[in-house]
Amino acid sequence: MKKILALLAIGLLPFSAAAHGPAPQKVEKTITIDASPDKVWALVKDFGNWQKWHPAVESTKLETKKNEAGEEETLRLLTLKGGGTILENLKSLDEDSKQLKYGIIEGVLPVADYYSTISVKAADGGKSEVKWLGRFYRVYKLNPPIPPGQDDKSALDAVNGMYDTGLENLKKVAEGK
């Protein structure tokens, strides 16, 4: 009973909005692909053409804009196959380490402050290893109770799904199967 009262009391406290909650979530996926790192990297670094390998992406609109700091920034608007869009920005593209970094500005994924890196490394036997890492927060920014669809699990499921289906198909496309 005490517990229930305590929970009720927490629910009654006034909250003011923060930019995001303090506990970020992480998704990390790797896949080995039987194709050269150069070939795989060519697909990954082509920021405006992920529809070539990601099965969830219908099309991409690429554009360059000045951001708030007055710097040129590369943006892409992904249109997804099931409908809906995601607006993303390219943060960096490093040819030496074959690593691309990007973030989500807004879109249909149930995540907040999403930041990601995807990199290609040489593996044994002329193969490649692709590593995709994401850091993000759930949509709901305050203490519980959390509305359905805005919790950690919804955010994790969405990103896990995006990485799993993407990497699986990247492997097929790069291996020419």
Added chain:
Amino acid sequence: MKHTIRIFSSFLVFLAFSLLAQANEAYITNQGENTVSVINLADHSIIATIAVGKAPVGVTASASLGRVYISNVDGHSVSVIDSKKYEVVDTIAIPGSPVGIALSPDSKTLYVADWNDNRVLAIDTADTEQRREVSIGKAPAGIVISQDGSKLYVANRDSNDLAIIDTQSLKILQRVATGEHPFGVTLGPDGKQLFVVNVYANSLSVINLDNLESRTIAVGEHPYCVTVSPDSRYAYVTNTQADTVSVLDLEQNKETAKIRVGGFPEGINYDASTNRIYVANWFDNSVSVIDASSHKHIQDIPTGKQSRAFGQFILNKTSH
């Protein structure tokens, strides 16, 4: 003869290790597995992995109490670790989401910032039921206390300022504007300057505590935390989205080097006993070690999942 020398050198090595038994230690919070990794800073071995509350983030260590305090943001608690036994000896319930955590210089008061309720709790370390609180700006993040214990400085991430609080009355004395989204803070070794990292502005604010004038120095992408060399010559800032540490020359007032470290570097501390800098890497589950004399990245120590180490995570065991 050679054999004798070998035995003798082994003895010397043994002796050296015995003398180093009281090495400083780093307490690294691993948010993704609810543990703290304790690193021996003389030989970089992992001494212990301690289970704490859910989603540990912040750390503050007291040599005089032999205690290390860990804020568990999703556990809504603070875990108290005994630094001799390497085990949790107490858990303090914190209503809300504790992140920033710091001790008064005399270790009598523990300050804990509650991110979602926009307040800071002041807890008596001798009797944790005794607590006071102060309401401050939006999303209080990094906190630090002046060397004389009279003032508490709080970076308010979503109101873009630093609040200065009188620790006796718990009244806000002043607010100083910072860059956009201040997060990590540290006090300079002489206690006269305060360093605040501005996440969205990609900069470091250096605030002169005598006149509250501030200057900013540009750093890398999405910076989080800062530490300063004991001679106050250099500041080191973790750039989370560049996987680097910016070396800032505080005399020239600019960045002079970028050191590549692990993925998504967060907490950073300078260990004066070894002149090394330790950086917790959230993406790589490791701690990067930087040699402060050469500014070279010399080692990565595997820790636990999603290492953060937000705050003063080094326990000074050598000078006590």
